[in-house]
Every structure is written in structure tokens, then in C-alpha cells.
Amino acid sequence: PDFEVKEVCGRYTIDSVASCAFGIDAESFSNPDAEFARMGFELFNADSAIAWLRAMLALFAPRLASLLKLAFIPKHIDCWFRSLIENVTNLRKDGKVQRRDLFQAIYDTLSQNGTVPVKSNELIGHSVTFLTEGFETSGTLMSYVLFELATNREVQDRVLEELDSALEDGQLTDEAVQKLVYLERAMYETLRLHAATLTLTKVCTKEYELPAQYPTDRKRVRIQPGTAVIIPVYGIHYDPEIFPDPHRFEPDRFLEENKKTRHRYAFLGFGEGPRICLGMKFGMLQSKIGIATLLSKYRVELSPKQQLPLEVSKSTWLLAPKGGIWVRFVERKKQSL
Numbered sequence: 576p577d578f579e580v581k582e583v584c585g586r587y588t589i590d591s592v593a594s595c596a597f598g599i600d601a602e603s604f605s606n607p608d609a610e611f612a613r614m615g616f617e618l619f620n621a622d623s624a625i626a627w628l629r630a631m632l633a634l635f636a637p638r639l640a641s642l643l644k645l646a647f648i649p650k651h652i653d654c655w656f657r658s659l660i661e662n663v664t665n666l667r668k669d670g671k672v673q674r675r676d677l678f679q680a681i682y683d684t685l686s687q688n689g690t691v692p693v694k695s696n697e698l699i700g701h702s703v704t705f706l707t708e709g710f711e712t713s714g715t716l717m718s719y720v721l722f723e724l725a726t727n728r729e730v731q732d733r734v735l736e737e738l739d740s741a742l743e744d745g746q747l748t749d750e751a752v753q754k755l756v757y758l759e760r761a762m763y764e765t766l767r768l769h770a771a772t773l774t775l776t777k778v779c780t781k782e783y784e785l786p787a788q789y790p791t792d793r794k795r796v797r798i799q800p801g802t803a804v805i806i807p808v809y810g811i812h813y814d815p816e817i818f819p820d821p822h823r824f825e826p827d828r829f830l831e832e833n834k835k836t837r838h839r840y841a842f843l844g845f846g847e848g849p850r851i852c853l854g855m856k857f858g859m860l861q862s863k864i865g866i867a868t869l870l871s872k873y874r875v876e877l878s879p880k881q882q883l884p885l886e887v888s889k890s891t892w893l894l895a896p897k898g899g900i901w902v903r904f905v906e907r908k909k910q911s912l
Contacts, residue, residue, distance in 0.1 A: 766844030
């Protein structure tokens with residue numbers, strides 16, 4: 576059968592985030608109408624003009640969004656999420672639930688290990704950030720990785736060979752996951768080709784003079800502190816002077832010796848600097864485990880339903896494929912798990 580993997584991977588990542596971050600069983604596979612998954616999918620789908628406008632203004636013109644009273648999160652989702660966080664917090668305070676998960680780490684940090692009160696908005700803000708990076712971004716990354724492997728058979732062959740070699744007695748152990756370096760390079764290359772956002776917005780912290788763009792430039796541009804600067808992620812990722820033949824899928828661009836030939840900020844799949852993606856390591860790890868588990872049992876091929884070339888959906892505020900990604904999983908002769 577054919578599968579739309581964006582939804583499948585999204586359910587996997589929502590279950591993972593719900594458990595690892597909040598200590599909750601989201602039941603997204605066993606219960607199609609599970610509340611956590613339903614709210615999570617709804618949060619990231621801008622399926623109306625108002626929802627899209629709300630997301631764009633919150634991201635690129637937060638002051639205007641505030642004046643118009645357009646919240647980034649729809650009111651009913653905000654109320655549900657606040658109730659969820661309040662319940663989880665109370666259970667931790669009462670000692671009824673004790674878990675060493677991400678929520679506990681965030682709570683302990685904000686409360687300075689219980690010595691100061693925590694503002695609910697801070698806790699919710701950090702939780703939404705992790706939900707974004709652990710659920711939506713990771714699910715989309717996994718989908719695009721499977722698409723690229725399905726369309727680049729020689730890369731998939733190398734990934735499968737590495738995976739079979741790394742598995743220990745058919746088990747995907749921590750040590751085995753660490754050995755999947757080629758798969759990791761394929762994931763980074765996927766993020767280069769299919770970054771989650773077109774741009775990044777940063778705020779200048781000290782005066783900076785831009786270098787001359789052309790030899791004839793005489794007037795230099797100075798950026799003042801407090802100025803919002805929009806960084807063209809896709810423009811950088813597809814610059815042939817930085818990444819030769821930029822439309823080609825080539826995981827070995829991320830070999831250490833090749834990375835050293837580029838500027839450290841040439842790759843912005845997770846952002847960079849002090850505001851780098853908080854869930855980067857978690858997102859990469861859960862995506863890697865999910866992909867490796869699938870590929871230990873199946874090869875992946877494109878479904879005839881898949882529309883080519885890929886187009887970007889206009890109903891999500893993070894970049895995602897229009898119409899999803901359709902694939903077929905072909906059982907491998909050698910089962911690994």
C-alpha cells in the first residue's frame with residue numbers, strides 16, 4: 576500500500592515529544608482522534624487566510640500582530656495547552672509524577688530548582704518551542720529524507736549498507752545509532768535542500784558595517800543595534816559558490832573535510848548563534864532512530880501518487896510539501912529488527 580509519510584512521521588514525532596517532553600501517552604497511532612495529536616496538527620496547519628496571516632505577522636511583524644491582537648496560537652489551542660501545562664505542573668509539584676524528562680528540566684531551570692515561582696507564559700513558551708522543533712520540524716525532516724532516499728537509490732543503498740553493518744544482533748542500540756554517520760549526513764543534506772523556513776530573522780546587537788559587494792562600491796551600509804535582519808536561508812543553501820551543483824542531493828557535502836571549506840554559517844538548517852534551535856539534538860536523534868527503524872525492515876520507493884516536482888504547501892507556516900509525500904515501503908529480504 577501507499578503511505579503519505581508526512582502524517583505517519585508526524586504521528587511518530589508527536590508520540591515521541593509527548594512522552595519525552597511531557598510524560599504523556601499521546602496515543603496518536605492507536606487513536607486517530609487523540610487530542611494531543613489533533614491539537615498538534617491543527618497548531619501547524621494554516622488552513623485559512625486568518626490562520627496564515629496570524630502566523631506570518633507573529634513571525635515577521637510581532638508588534639503589528641500585538642496591535643491587531645492576533646495571537647500566534649489560536650485561542651482554543653492556547654486554552655488547551657495552558658490546561659495541559661497546568662495539569663502536568665501540578666502533578667510534578669504534588670509528587671504524584673516523577674520523571675526525568677524535558678519538561679522537568681525546563682521547570683527546574685526556570686524555577687531554579689524550586690526556589691522561585693515560574694511564570695506560566697515562560698513555561699508555555701518554552702514548551703511550544705520544543706513542540707515545534709520536536710514534532711513539526713522533525714516530522715517534516717523525516718518525510719523529506721524518505722523522499723530523497725526514494726529518488727536517490729544509490730544513496731539509499733549506502734544508507735542500508737551502513738545500517739546493516741551497524742546493527743548489533745539485529746538491535747538498534749545507542750552504539751548502533753552513533754555509527755550511522757552517512758545517514759546523518761543525508762539528513763543534513765536534506766535540511767540544506769528542504770530547510771524548515773525560507774528566512775531567519777535576527778536582531779543586530781552591535782553596530783556592523785557590511786563589506787563591499789562589488790569592487791566599485793564606495794558607500795558602505797551600517798547596521799545599527801536593534802535592527803531586524805532577515806537572513807535568506809534558501810538563498811544561501813542554493814548558492815552555487817557555496818554548494819556546487821546545489822540542486823543535487825549529495826550527503827558527502829557534510830564530510831568534516833568538506834565542511835571546513837565553507838563558512839561556519841553556510842548551513843542554517845537549525846539556525847545559528849545563541850538562538851540556535853533548542854531541540855536540534857533531540858530532533859535529529861528521534862528522526863534518525865525513526866528512519867533507521869523503518870529502513871531496517873523496508874526499502875522506500877516513490878508512489879505513483881507522488882506529484883513531481885515537489886511544491887511547497889501554502890497551508891502551513893513552516894515549509895512542508897504540498898499534497899504530502901507518498902511512498903511505498905517494500906519489505907527487505909533481510910529483516911534486521
